[in-house]
Amino acid sequence: MPTVAVTDASFQTDVLESDKPVLVDFWAEWCGPCKMIAPALEELSDEMGDQVTIAKMDIMENTGVPGQMGVQSIPYLVLFKDGKPAAQMRGAAPKGQLKSWLEGEL
Template identity: 65%
Template sequence: MATKATTDATFATDVLESGKPVLVDFWAEWCGPCKMIAPALEELGEELADQVQIIKIDIDENPDAPTKYGVRGIPTMILFKDGQPAATQVGAMPKSAIKQWVQSKL
């Protein structure tokens, strides 16, 4: 599996303590645009596996992380480097745009 799910309970271990950059996709089951970008994120998880890990977190089941990082609309993607948010992108984008954005921030 190219992407991995995390929870409020495992967020620190999965994201903040990761040895490499982590792209966190804040999403929800009812969010159409979130479902639109999901396949792109899966593919990017494989294509960029050596550069970045892609992790998804369901904001309905895990309210703490989105609150802590100021997520107001979804999908929101936050790139974490060394345990800190390095870049944020709100809204759905085509796969090529997501890839370009991630690579420009690594």
């Protein structure tokens, strides 16, 4: 299942009210490390889509949620469970590391 694009307007419904955990990737088009991890996140979405929704939020187009969450560096991954941030990871990491981190947090 593909990653989901989330906006300030859809964040409440898509992330906070989701019935399963949601991993939000805060990113921007100009961010090299964000582009590096994008394929890994797409693959993880395909592999783990039954356990977790993987969503992406462009911080240049959506400033409300990133501002509220204090996002200062990207990529910034936040795992939400039951509408609350449960874990976060800053910076890029290889797919294997992303997967083991995510599995450990689910």
